[in-house]
Amino acid sequence: MVREILIWPDPILKQKARPVVQVDESIRTLVKDMFETMYAADGVGLAAPQVGVLQRVIVLDTRPRQPESQPIAMINPEIIALEGKMTYNEACLSIPGEAEDVDRAAMVTVKFLDTEGREQTLTCDGLLSIAVQHETDHLNGTVFVDHVSTLKRELIRKRMKRVKASRENRPSA
DSSP states (O other), X not given: OOXXXXXXXXXXXXXXXXXXXXXXXXXXXXXXXXXXXXXXXTOSEEEGGGGTOOBSEEEEOOTTTOTTOOOEEEEEEEXXXXXXXXXXXXXXXXXXXXXXXXXXXXEEEEEEEOTTSOEEEEEEEHHHHHHHHHHHHHHTTOOGGGGSOHHHHHHHHHHHHHHHHHHHHSOOO
């Protein structure tokens, strides 16, 4: 099921997500819905808070830019190592039509649970590294515009308020 993606500055996007206590069928359904939602929006990553669920779950699929990668769901992801530095022009499904340069680690190692509840560790580079950091930020109540200047952030905030208002005023299907 495709879920609605919250538009920043929705207050839910500023909240810290709770750890998943048990990987069960409800979490697997959430993961499935998140993948469907991400693909429908043409994204490479999505965090549960973006669909209004304050749980530590992210989905990623960087194959459009990293063909060797695989779709992956991470439950309770925890970045355990950062290495190097790179700047990447980031966008976000919760901030449509906007993109800004953000400084991130070039490589990350992340520990997480898979959809069967097994602990995994993965070292990522390139776009996958950026996406893991971006989506993990969402779990901590941070969006990519929190990494840019106050002036840019406020200009984007004004544009997003107009996007939200136009969404709310459109007739429902």
